Amino acid sequence: MGDENSTLSEAEARHLLRRTGFDVSAKTIEKWVASGQTRGGAAAELLKFKPQGFKPNGKTFEDIHDKWVKFMLKTKAALQEKLVLFWHDHFATGISKVADAPLMTKQNALLRRFCKGDFKQLVKEINRDPATMQYLDTVRNTKDGLNENYGREVQELFTLGVKDSNGNDNYLQEDIVQIARAFTGWRYDDKNESYLSNSRHDVGGAPKVIYKSTGQFGLSGINYAAGGEGEGEIDAVTDIIFQHRDSDGRNTVARRTVRRLIEFFGTPNAPQDVVDDCVGTGPDAFDTTWSIEGVLRRIFTHDDFYLGAGAPGVTTHKSIAWPADYVLTTLRTLKVKPKGKDLIIAGGTYNAIRDHLVDMGQTLFDPPSVFGWDWESNWISSATLLARYGFVRDLTSARDGGGTSFRPEKLIDLTLTDANDIVDAVLVVCGVHASFTNVEKTVLADYLTDGAGPINLTDADYRNRKLNGLFALVLESPAFQLV
Amino acid sequence: MAITRRLFLKSGSTAAAGALLAPRLFGSSFVQDALAAIGNRYFVVIYLDGGNDGLNTVVPAGGVLRPWYESARGAGSGGLRLTAANLANTAIANDPNTGSALALHPGFRASPNGSGGAGDGGLHALYQAGKVAVVQGCGYPRYSLSHEDSRRIFQTADPSLSLYGGTGWVGRHLASAYAGQPSAIPGVVIKDAVARDFRQGATSVLAIRRLRDFSFPYDSEFDSLSEKNARNTAFNALHAQAQSGADSGFQYIGNTGATTLASTAAYPALHTLYSSNPTRNAFGKLYDNGTPPGVNRSTARDLLEVAKVINGTEQGMVNSRFFWVENGGYDTHSDQGAGASDGQQFGLHSELGASLKVFYDDLASMGVADRVCIMVYSEFSRRVEQNDTGTDHGSQGPMFLIGGKVAGGVYGNHPRIDPAQLDGEGNTRYRQNGSNNGFESTDFRDVYGTILNKWMAVNPTTVLTADTGDPTRNWTVPNFNMPLFVP
Numbered sequence: 001m002g003d004e005n006s007t008l009s010e011a012e013a014r015h016l017l018r019r020t021g022f023d024v025s026a027k028t029i030e031k032w033v034a035s036g037q038t039r040g041g042a043a044a045e046l047l048k049f050k051p052q053g054f055k056p057n058g059k060t061f062e063d064i065h066d067k068w069v070k071f072m073l074k075t076k077a078a079l080q081e082k083l084v085l086f087w088h089d090h091f092a093t094g095i096s097k098v099a100d101a102p103l104m105t106k107q108n109a110l111l112r113r114f115c116k117g118d119f120k121q122l123v124k125e126i127n128r129d130p131a132t133m134q135y136l137d138t139v140r141n142t143k144d145g146l147n148e149n150y151g152r153e154v155q156e157l158f159t160l161g162v163k164d165s166n167g168n169d170n171y172l173q174e175d176i177v178q179i180a181r182a183f184t185g186w187r188y189d190d191k192n193e194s195y196l197s198n199s200r201h202d203v204g205g206a207p208k209v210i211y212k213s214t215g216q217f218g219l220s221g222i223n224y225a226a227g228g229e230g231e232g233e234i235d236a237v238t239d240i241i242f243q244h245r246d247s248d249g250r251n252t253v254a255r256r257t258v259r260r261l262i263e264f265f266g267t268p269n270a271p272q273d274v275v276d277d278c279v280g281t282g283p284d285a286f287d288t289t290w291s292i293e294g295v296l297r298r299i300f301t302h303d304d305f306y307l308g309a310g311a312p313g314v315t316t317h318k319s320i321a322w323p324a325d326y327v328l329t330t331l332r333t334l335k336v337k338p339k340g341k342d343l344i345i346a347g348g349t350y351n352a353i354r355d356h357l358v359d360m361g362q363t364l365f366d367p368p369s370v371f372g373w374d375w376e377s378n379w380i381s382s383a384t385l386l387a388r389y390g391f392v393r394d395l396t397s398a399r400d401g402g403g404t405s406f407r408p409e410k411l412i413d414l415t416l417t418d419a420n421d422i423v424d425a426v427l428v429v430c431g432v433h434a435s436f437t438n439v440e441k442t443v444l445a446d447y448l449t450d451g452a453g454p455i456n457l458t459d460a461d462y463r464n465r466k467l468n469g470l471f472a473l474v475l476e477s478p479a480f481q482l483v
Numbered sequence: 484m485a486i487t488r489r490l491f492l493k494s495g496s497t498a499a500a501g502a503l504l505a506p507r508l509f510g511s512s513f514v515q516d517a518l519a520a521i522g523n524r525y526f527v528v529i530y531l532d533g534g535n536d537g538l539n540t541v542v543p544a545g546g547v548l549r550p551w552y553e554s555a556r557g558a559g560s561g562g563l564r565l566t567a568a569n570l571a572n573t574a575i576a577n578d579p580n581t582g583s584a585l586a587l588h589p590g591f592r593a594s595p596n597g598s599g600g601a602g603d604g605g606l607h608a609l610y611q612a613g614k615v616a617v618v619q620g621c622g623y624p625r626y627s628l629s630h631e632d633s634r635r636i637f638q639t640a641d642p643s644l645s646l647y648g649g650t651g652w653v654g655r656h657l658a659s660a661y662a663g664q665p666s667a668i669p670g671v672v673i674k675d676a677v678a679r680d681f682r683q684g685a686t687s688v689l690a691i692r693r694l695r696d697f698s699f700p701y702d703s704e705f706d707s708l709s710e711k712n713a714r715n716t717a718f719n720a721l722h723a724q725a726q727s728g729a730d731s732g733f734q735y736i737g738n739t740g741a742t743t744l745a746s747t748a749a750y751p752a753l754h755t756l757y758s759s760n761p762t763r764n765a766f767g768k769l770y771d772n773g774t775p776p777g778v779n780r781s782t783a784r785d786l787l788e789v790a791k792v793i794n795g796t797e798q799g800m801v802n803s804r805f806f807w808v809e810n811g812g813y814d815t816h817s818d819q820g821a822g823a824s825d826g827q828q829f830g831l832h833s834e835l836g837a838s839l840k841v842f843y844d845d846l847a848s849m850g851v852a853d854r855v856c857i858m859v860y861s862e863f864s865r866r867v868e869q870n871d872t873g874t875d876h877g878s879q880g881p882m883f884l885i886g887g888k889v890a891g892g893v894y895g896n897h898p899r900i901d902p903a904q905l906d907g908e909g910n911t912r913y914r915q916n917g918s919n920n921g922f923e924s925t926d927f928r929d930v931y932g933t934i935l936n937k938w939m940a941v942n943p944t945t946v947l948t949a950d951t952g953d954p955t956r957n958w959t960v961p962n963f964n965m966p967l968f969v970p
Contacts, residue, residue: 137816137817140816140817140871140872140873142871144871145870145871145872146870147816147817147870147871147873147875148816148870148875148876149816149875152628152629152876156629156631162627162629162632173628173907173908174907174908176628177908312725312728312729312730312732312733313724313728313729313730313733314728314729315729315730316729316730316731317730318730318732318733319732320732320736359675361675361676369532369630370630371630371631374676376732377731377732377735378676378677379676380732380735380736380739381672381674381675381676381677381689381690381739382689382690382691382697382739382742382743382746383674383675383676383690383691383692383697384675384676384690385736385739385740385743386697386699386700386743386747389699389700390700392700393700393701393702394700396702397702397703397704399704437724439724440720440721440724443717443720443721443724444717444721446716446717447713447714447716447717450712450713450716450717451707451709451710451712451713452713464704464705465702465704465705465710468702468705469702469705469710469713469714472702472714473714473717473718473721476718476740477721477725478721478722478724478725478728478733478736478737478740479721479725479733481732481736482730482732482733482736
């Protein structure tokens with residue numbers, strides 16, 4: 001059993017950096033291994049970033065999308081961006097319905113501000129976030145025309161889930177209706193500030209009692225408007241939701257949220273005891289502090305997290321890289337800097353990064369539905385793999401774009417003449433040397449001589465064909481799709 | 484990650500892992516093998532994403548249902564009531580239970596060019612030709628109002644969400660019917676991702692957006708045959724290795740990547756095959772022009788891709804017989820619209836109906852309409868009583884079956900929309916076995932089972948596990964015998 005005092009092996013250090021960031025810094029690995037860095041020490045180092053106040057400002061979807069990507073390409077706090085991606089999926093909101101780029105920007109900044117902060121407060125902020133209110137119809141929810149959309153999703157997707165970890169219903173339709181009443185009349189003004197319109201708010205009707213039938217609060221349920229009707233109701237409802245317990249007494253919101261964080265950063269299908277370990281106990285427990293940072297520290301120091309550190313031929317705990325992760329990691333690893341406002345890969349096909357991401361199935365600011373994206377093998381299909389290969393082709397054939405082209409000669413020593421040495425060098429640059437078996441390395445070495453004359457990296461024609469082709473094969477390889 | 488992924492090309496994979504793969508996949512022996520599964524027929528699934536409002540899809544136009552309908556759907560501004568005038572041209576047969584007159588939503592009679600010819604007249608024209616079975620009140624006991632859960636229930640055919648390891652019902656059929664043919668590619672999904680209805684690990688299902696673009700992206704400066712072969716050899720070897728790796732995601736990518744490279748050798752040509760035929764090409768243009776102006780055309784364009792693959796299968800170039808297409812945007816909590824043609828649901832229905840009509844006419848012209856069955860479903864219907872300008876989530880709703888050998892007409896009973904008979908949540912009750920005064924509901928699995936039984940000619944229990952002891956599975960095998968097809 002390891003804990004926060006366990007020292008990191010090289011493979012574990014690489015795993016932690018890859019899962020919490022994009023490209024992996026060989027220097028950091030070297031430093032950590034040499035100094036005997038512990039899991040806890042490394043986690044503290046990764047989590048010490050100060051949430052940056054970056055806002056992807058712009059008038060159009062293209063503006064804000066590309067600004068966020070550009071920021072992610074440069075940021076030194078990659079973990080923050082991974083968290084913003086996670087919360088963007090968790091509180092999925094799409095510009096195709098919101099139809100207002102500044103509202104999406106505002107939400108993105110909110111997610112960044114709270115990315116490792118107080119989860120309960122984050123939900124309270126989301127409750128009155130204009131983009132969310134637009135996307136989930138809060139602005140159309142009035143005393144005369146109750147709209148249940150937000151009342152359902154705030155429970156199903158943002159907090160409780162449909163069923164608890166023991167398969168019991170967390171809420172019923174009647175609870176959705178009652179919670180929808182709390183949100184009646186919430187709107188936002190022309191400065192994008194939310195407020196309660198009293199004339200549209202449901203007041204003086206039947207008691208606002210929830211969870212009568214789930215047994216959480218006794219047979220009579222709990223009245224969320226006991227403190228008075230009006231503005232305070234939505235916070236009161238949230239406080240009650242956050243007290244919800246599974247049938248075995250554990251906090252429902254804490255368990256579900258932690259499980260999702262483990263699935264994102266660590267391993268899918270974690271056993272319940274791992275989830276409960278990461279919820280924690282005592283004064284630091286997630287269901288007391290609601291500190292996301294605390295959960296992350298527990299995840300990054302847990303044995304379960306490091307099950308995925310092995311090669312994909314050996315471990316069963318790899319995760320499939322999200323398209324955004326795949327694109328950013330590749331660009332950052334190969335030091336390719338897309339050009340201009342539209343982030344074009346210059347020198348090859350001149351396609352925009354945005355279009356590549358759309359084709360791979362991850363349009364930032366526009367998830368497919370309120371459920372966000374489907375993860376893991378759902379990222380993979382013939383269509384999305386071809387999109388990944390198309391991105392790789394664009395990158396590795398970009399030779400004529402001046403300073404922004406792909407320049408393998410800056411990454412690889414061109415005096416190398418042995419096929420195995422060249423393969424090793426490329427795999428090291430791509431950060432997947434340990435993921436490839438000897439058989440797979442031989443396949444790549446054979447490619448260097450297949451259909452070509454003797455290996456000569458200093459010959460531009462050979463290099464452009466075979467070294468670029470080797471990079472393409474590695475970037476297209478199954479191992480490189482995994483984190 | 485719950486899906487068990489059987490290894491693609493598990494046995495004898497070394498021989499297939501190189502350039503030999505493509506001929507093996509599309510060779511004649513494979514074509515012959517597959518004919519045993521669905522014969523020379525085709526099956527197309529169309530999923531209406533978001534929960535289509537069934538009450539404004541198969542609409543009470545008269546009889547005892549009409550006053551109940553009018554009490555639930557308002558006439559004023561934001562009201563969703565379809566008037567007698569709205570419904571005048573889309574009548575269908577009466578409700579078998581109440582005898583009330585029924586009509587399709589007026590959007591289903593989209594007449595973009597008024598020619599009355601190919602593509603004109605929408606779904607209602609197909610109904611009038613006797614090619615549409617309207618199956619009312621399809622649902623399941625203890626309905627879920629969650630999009631995700633109900634969608635999964637329809638896709639896996641399992642209201643308990645505990646059977647089948649997350650595999651789709653069509654996927655289970657493919658796994659069973661194509662067992663021992665791991666390189667068969669019987670299914671094509673027109674989407675970025677493999678739809679859950681088709682998911683399983685035993686056969687490959689392609690996800691294709693556009694055939695024309697379904698080509699492998701080689702570096703155009705170095706795309707000599709020898710360089711391509713060298714790349715393909717290495718690519719296939721790496722993917723074959725991944726298929727025998729430990730991690731299930733690794734295996735899945737290995738499998739999908741290898742299938743993708745092989746298929747890119749065959750599928751783009753299907754586009755050319757279709758458009759180089761003048762008759763087909765003329766139809767191809769109708770998929771765009773056959774849609775009313777201002778209406779989204781993405782579903783029509785998706786169905787055009789299906790038509791191209793069917794055309795290719797008919798010519799022996801590939802062997803895909805199962806397809807999946809979606810038509811999105813049905814989560815009409817607000818601004819749903821009623822009979823005005825600029826309304827949200829009107830646009831969706833126009834798009835769907837016009838697309839289906841062009842597709843059917845194209846299939847008829849190819850001579851395969853009698854061998855195609857199209858099934859249309861949504862994850863649930865919507866609340867009987869409307870909200871301000873839209874509708875919230877509801878229980879059972881209608882399904883459509885369309886095809887040359889579909890026995891057109893109205894099946895099942897209209898849900899019991901009497902306000903006094905709704906459940907505590909304002910939804911129609913799902914009831915069977917004579918317990919609903921004639922308003923008995925239809926289990927959606929009876930429709931699936933009938934398709935398996937009569938269309939795919941397989942024993943439905945290979946896909947649907949009957950269990951009369953479980954109240955969520957209270958259908959029985961003899962029910963898989965609805966009269967939805969003409970012999």
